[in-house]
Amino acid sequence: MGMLANLQAEIKGAIKHVFDYQLPDNQLIVSPTKKEFEGEYTFVTFPLVKALKNKPEVLGEQMGAYLKENSSIVSDFNVVKGFLNLSLNDGFWSTALSTVGDETFGSKPANGKTFMVEFSSPNTNKPLHLGHIRNILLGWSMAQIAEANGYKVIKTQVINDRGIAVCKSMIAWQDLGEGKTPESTGTKGDHFVGSYYVAFEQVFQKEYKAWQETDVGQEVFSSLAKEGQDAETFFKGYKNKYFNEYSAIGARTKEMLLKWEADNPEVKALWEKMNGWVYDGFETTYKKLGVDFDYNNYESETYLLGKEFVDEGLKSGVFYKKDDGSTWIDLESAKMDHKIVLRSDGTSVYVTQDLGTAHQRYEQYKMDHLVYVVADEQDYHFKVLFEILKRLGEPYADSLYHLSYGMVDLPSGKMKSREGTVVDADDLVEEVIGEARKASQERGGLEGISTEEQEEIYRKVGLSALKYFIIKVNPKKRMTFDPKESVDMQGQTGPYIQNAYVRIQSIFRKAGVTKADQPQEALEFNNLERDLIVQLSQYPHVLEEAFNKYDPSIIANYSYTLAKSFHRFYHDCRILNAETESLKQNRLYLSQTIGSILESSMQLLGMEMPEYM
RNA sequence: GGCCACGUAGCUCAAUUGGAUAGAGUACCUGAUUACGGCUCAGGAGGUUGAGGGUUCGACUCCUUCCGUGGUCACCA
Numbered sequence: 001m002g003m004l005a006n007l008q009a010e011i012k013g014a015i016k017h018v019f020d021y022q023l024p025d026n027q028l029i030v031s032p033t034k035k036e037f038e039g040e041y042t043f044v045t046f047p048l049v050k051a052l053k054n055k056p057e058v059l060g061e062q063m064g065a066y067l068k069e070n071s072s073i074v075s076d077f078n079v080v081k082g083f084l085n086l087s088l089n090d091g092f093w094s095t096a097l098s099t100v101g102d103e104t105f106g107s108k109p110a111n112g113k114t115f116m117v118e119f120s121s122p123n124t125n126k127p128l129h130l131g132h133i134r135n136i137l138l139g140w141s142m143a144q145i146a147e148a149n150g151y152k153v154i155k156t157q158v159i160n161d162r163g164i165a166v167c168k169s170m171i172a173w174q175d176l177g178e179g180k181t182p183e184s185t186g187t188k189g190d191h192f193v194g195s196y197y198v199a200f201e202q203v204f205q206k207e208y209k210a211w212q213e214t215d216v217g218q219e220v221f222s223s224l225a226k227e228g229q230d231a232e233t234f235f236k237g238y239k240n241k242y243f244n245e246y247s248a249i250g251a252r253t254k255e256m257l258l259k260w261e262a263d264n265p266e267v268k269a270l271w272e273k274m275n276g277w278v279y280d281g282f283e284t285t286y287k288k289l290g291v292d293f294d295y296n297n298y299e300s301e302t303y304l305l306g307k308e309f310v311d312e313g314l315k316s317g318v319f320y321k322k323d324d325g326s327t328w329i330d331l332e333s334a335k336m337d338h339k340i341v342l343r344s345d346g347t348s349v350y351v352t353q354d355l356g357t358a359h360q361r362y363e364q365y366k367m368d369h370l371v372y373v374v375a376d377e378q379d380y381h382f383k384v385l386f387e388i389l390k391r392l393g394e395p396y397a398d399s400l401y402h403l404s405y406g407m408v409d410l411p412s413g414k415m416k417s418r419e420g421t422v423v424d425a426d427d428l429v430e431e432v433i434g435e436a437r438k439a440s441q442e443r444g445g446l447e448g449i450s451t452e453e454q455e456e457i458y459r460k461v462g463l464s465a466l467k468y469f470i471i472k473v474n475p476k477k478r479m480t481f482d483p484k485e486s487v488d489m490q491g492q493t494g495p496y497i498q499n500a501y502v503r504i505q506s507i508f509r510k511a512g513v514t515k516a517d518q519p520q521e522a523l524e525f526n527n528l529e530r531d532l533i534v535q536l537s538q539y540p541h542v543l544e545e546a547f548n549k550y551d552p553s554i555i556a557n558y559s560y561t562l563a564k565s566f567h568r569f570y571h572d573c574r575i576l577n578a579e580t581e582s583l584k585q586n587r588l589y590l591s592q593t594i595g596s597i598l599e600s601s602m603q604l605l606g607m608e609m610p611e612y613m
Numbered sequence: 614g615g616c617c618a619c620g621u622a623g624c625u626c627a628a629u630u631g632g633a634u635a636g637a638g639u640a641c642c643u644g645a646u647u648a649c650g651g652c653u654c655a656g657g658a659g660g661u662u663g664a665g666g667g668u669u670c671g672a673c674u675c676c677u678u679c680c681g682u683g684g685u686c687a688c689c690a
Contacts (some may be wrong), residue, residue: 031629044632046670056670082670083633123690160690240689299690326688335616343688350690379617380685406619407683414683439652461652473626477619478683485625489652491638492626499652507649538629545629557627560637571646571654613652 003096003537004030004041007088010071011043011063018066019052019059032534038078039085040530046082056082093525093533097586098518100536101593106543106600108150114365115151117143117403119373120286120293123160124278125169125197127190128285128425130408130415130481131375137471137606138405139373140291141552144604146369149547154365155293158357161275162300167256169193170270171249172200182277188426190281193274204249208235208242216246288429290463290606297357305356306348309392310341318391334387336380341388354385355392362396369399371550376404376476403550406478408470423483428466435487436462436495446612457610462487464494464607471605472556492560494607497598500563501609503570504595507588511576516588523586528569532590535562539597543604552605559601566594 008030015023027047033039045056045063052059057079064077064084075089099105119139122128128136143153160166173196182192211217212235225234235242243250259267286292310327313319319329319341327342341352348356361370372382382402390397408415415422437458440446446454469486473479489495508514525533538558546554575591578584599609 029632031632034633036634042633046632049670080633163690165690240687324688337616337686340688345688347688349688353690375684376618377684378690381690383617404618409683411624443652469625477626480625482625485639488639491652493638493652495652496638499650503650503653510649541629553627557637561627564637567653568655570649574649576649612650 003092003099007041007073007086010067010073014063014066014071015048017070018062019048021048021051023048032538033085037080037083037085039076039087040534041086041088043084043086044082045084049082060084088530090522090524093530094523096533096537097590097593100533100539100597101518101589106539106597107148108540108543110152111150113151113368114154115143115146115369115371116154116156116361116365116367117146117371117373118156118158118297120291121158121160121374122282123165124190124193124275125165126194126417127188127281130423130425130428133289133425133428133466134405134408134470134479135373135375136286136289136291137467138403138475138552139371140606141471141555141604142371142373142403142547142550144606145543145547145552145555148543148600148604151369154295154367156295156297156361157293158297158299158302160299162260162271162303164253164257165197166271166275167253167260168200169197170267170274171253171256172196172203173274174270175203182280188281188284189277189279190285191424191426192281193278200249204243204247207247207249208239211242211246285425285429288426288459290608299353302357302360303348303353305360306352306354307342307356309355309359310348310352313341313392316392318388329388329391331384331387336384336387339384339388351381351385351388355388358385358389358396358400359394362394367396367399369401370396371401371403373403373405376406378402379404401550403475405475408479408481411480411482423481428483428486429463431483432466432487433458433462436465436489439489440613449612457613460608460610461489461495461498461613464498464602465489466494467605467607468494468497468556471552472560474553475551494602495613497559497563497602498607498609498613500566500570501595501598501602502611502613504566504591504598505611507575507591511588513588516585516592518589519582519585521582523582526573528565528572529587529590532562532565532569532594535565536593536597539601542601546604555601555604559598559605562594562601563598566591566598 008028011030012023012028015021029044029047030041031044033042043063045059048059049056060079060082064079064086067074067086068077073088073092074086076087078085117139120128120132120136122132139155143155147153173193176199177196182189185192187195212221212231220238221231221234224238225231244254256267260271310319313329314321314327319327321327322344324344325346326340326344328338328340330338332338339351340349341355342348358370361367374382379402382404386397386400386402389400410421410423412421440454440458440461446457449457465488466486469488470479470481472492508516542554542558546552573587575587576584578587602609
């Protein structure tokens with residue numbers, strides 16, 4: 001990092017000297033030179049044109065000449081329009097390499113601040129699916145990136161373990177379960193419970209269909225349907241109303257929820273038993289994905305939290321009450337609507353809970369950042385939530401961020417649980433690992449390694465294919481997930497990057513050393529080596545940028561270009577058979593640095609490097 | 614309909630934040646390499662950056678008007 005600052009200072013000095021002009025820092029644009037041109041770094045002279053009233057070419061020539069003459073690091077230059085391309089001398093590259101090769105390079109000292117991130121946040125009535133995987137990868141990566149930027153990190157998830165949906169699975173298990181358990185059926189707990197949720201929907205739909213044919217159903221249709229609306233469309237929209245007002249199984253479900261809220265021991269026992277099964281299942285999936293949490297928020301413990309806020313807010317006039325007893329906030333001045341915060345029966349809604357949870361977290365952890373990783377369908381919810389917290393004068397209101405990401409589509413279109421097109425997380429993980437195993441065995445590449453180690457490698461490789469495929473996309477963009485491409489291992493993929501690392505390890509094994517030191521004597525660097533050093537030196541900036549923009553895909557793309565450059569270098573330049581011993585040492589040292597940065601950057605994205613593949 | 618995102622090669626994605634001739638991968642075609650572990654490397658072809666207008670030395674990027682896609686406008690979470 002210091003190396004670029006050095007160059008910038010020299011350029012600034014040159015401008016002062018040649019033109020007697022002080023260039024503002026924000027106009028001092030120095031970037032790596034594009035491949036088509038000679039040189040390694042480029043200074044953009046356009047900003048000088050206005051102030052100095054001269055042609056950009058002339059300014060570039062004058063500065064270049066001065067720098068070549070007087071600078072200790074510039075060896076040559078050329079000017080194309082407003083671009084001054086600078087070539088730097090071997091001494092510069094030598095110190096640059098030792099900078100990036102330092103073990104502390106890229107890591108930032110602790111800054112004493114706390115970064116909290118909420119992600120995954122599953123419901124206990126369904127197993128995790130592809131959408132959760134994108135969420136988890138984003139949340140996990142942001143946690144790692146924050147840590148690399150010096151923050152103390154707290155990873156948390158909200159488990160939506162209560163409510164009407166959870167009661168549905170419970171009712172279905174009571175009716176249809178015959179006392180079966182995950183153990184007795186050999187089913188993973190979350191899948192086991194999820195199947196009863198599905199069963200409930202089937203029973204309910206059957207009941208609803210039958211009701212539609214009854215006199216009552218027909219009367220509802222003819223009296224409430226809009227003109228020209230057909231029965232199917234009408235009843236689709238009427239489903240919730242039916243559930244609440246007519247359905248027998250719906251009534252039983254609601255009754256169960258009331259009992260749950262009244263702490264009925266039998267209901268609570270059943271609830272705990274079934275949720276326990278689900279948690280076991282989630283744990284298995286998280287473990288396989290290689291993620292964990294520092295603590296969980298259970299909705300059953302937080303769903304009442306926001307109420308006291310409402311009282312305070314009513315007093316201070318932030319909220320107002322309607323005649324029916326419901327409580328609202330008027331957000332029109334912030335270009336939003338009126339929003340309900342307490343129902344007329346006094347119970348709280350989604351935002352109310354989130355208000356309370358945010359407050360509780362701050363009380364407990366005094367975090368400096370709180371990031372919610374939630375899909376972009378909830379953009380409006382978070383705008384509302386943050387605005388309310390601001391109006392309530394919460395001290396942390398400005399440190400909140402909604403990391404909003406686009407939904408994951410399949411090549412065939414949207415995932416829809418009702419149509420059974422949801423991609424299950426566990427299935428997906430098994431599939432990519434299976435593909436890695438298959439590909440490896442076809443090549444017969446892992447002979448002489450124990451079966452357990454082989455399996456561990458397949459896991460690392462398969463998961464990196466899957467994870468990279470998802471994390472490389474800018475979070476806010478909606479993405480298409482093609483299962484076929486997600487198991488690819490060639491091209492811009494996780495395994496391609498792993499392969500660069502494995503090659504480096506292999507070189508060291510071949511060389512019979514574990515570590516390389518930088519040679520002391522003066523050396524020459526070729527284009528490929530210089531390019532690699534430039535890329536390596538950007539790592540700290542990449543880290544910062546990924547953190548500031550909440551965007552792990554920046555790191556994913558960086559790792560790929562670095563791996564690509566290495567593969568090319570590896571192809572064109574002999575390392576162990578280099579012309580001289582010191583050149584060999586130098587290249588080993590460079591390779592070692594690349595390997596270590598590839599490893600740490602991929603680790604930020606939740607991907608592990610194998611030693612063989 | 615209001616509001617919010619997003620529209621870049623056939624497909625999946627980039628573009629150092631306003632910089633050079635818009636780049637990668639994939640698929641397709643052509644070559645290299647019997648090895649420092651080829652899950653590699655090089656080359657070819659593929660573009661009016663959804664459309665129009667504006668701002669300026671310079672626009673995928675900023676402003677504006679359309680068009681398209683998705684999301685959201687629940688006393689669900």
